[in-house]
């Protein structure tokens with residue numbers, strides 16, 4: 001079977017009205033989101049707090065058949081694998097920076113039935129994550145310092161995306177942070193195929209048109225490659 005890369009848009013609900021998490025999430029899905037990117041912060045790995053597995057579980061009870069990715073900005077990713085699997089998470093994406101035994105965390109994530117995503121901060125060299133690509137499903141190249149939505153896109157991170165795309169034509173590569181209509185071409189041309197967009201999608205006058213246009217830009221770049 002030939003595998004093809006697919007353009008996918010996974011909005012981040014971080015900057016939405018979190019008192020209406022379900023309604024905001026459902027609206028994004030009705031407007032064409034391919035998956036949901038749920039930002040989990042522990043106030044330690046990053047200087048912010050968001051939501052944890054009890055909230056993810058409540059959302060899963062209302063939204064059944066949608067791919068949930070949790071972006072684990074936490075100091076001890078191994079601690080939350082079982083609770084997040086139990087909450088119905090499909091992909092557990094964690095930062096490798098604070099982890100001593102990345103392979104062991106990957107193994108445990110799979111053992112609990114989830115896909116493995118590996119994330120790196122802007123200051124982390126791509127070589128640090130490249131070592132583990134064979135035991136992962138996706139690499140997330142952060143395009144802001146993790147911790148807050150609504151920050152400025154860091155274009156210099158595209159060298160990492162380009163490098164990975166050249167080396168691994170079929171790898172799922174995600175970008176996250178400051179991505180929207182103004183920066184999507186940059187991400188698409190560099191080779192990202194999984195796009196997280198928070199503020200730009202949440203605040204769009206026409207959410208459906210924005211999501212469609214982001215996906216079309218990425219898919220066109222994939223088709224040209």
Ligand SMILES: O=C(CO)[C@H](O)[C@H](O)COP(=O)(O)O
Nearest residue numbers: 146147149150177178198199
């Ligand atoms: O992981 C994140 C921040 O650490 C968020 O996913 C990201 O910032 C998305 O929001 P925006 O598109 O507004 O930058």
Ligand SMILES: [Co+2]
Nearest residue numbers: 012039071176
């Ligand atoms: Co994120």
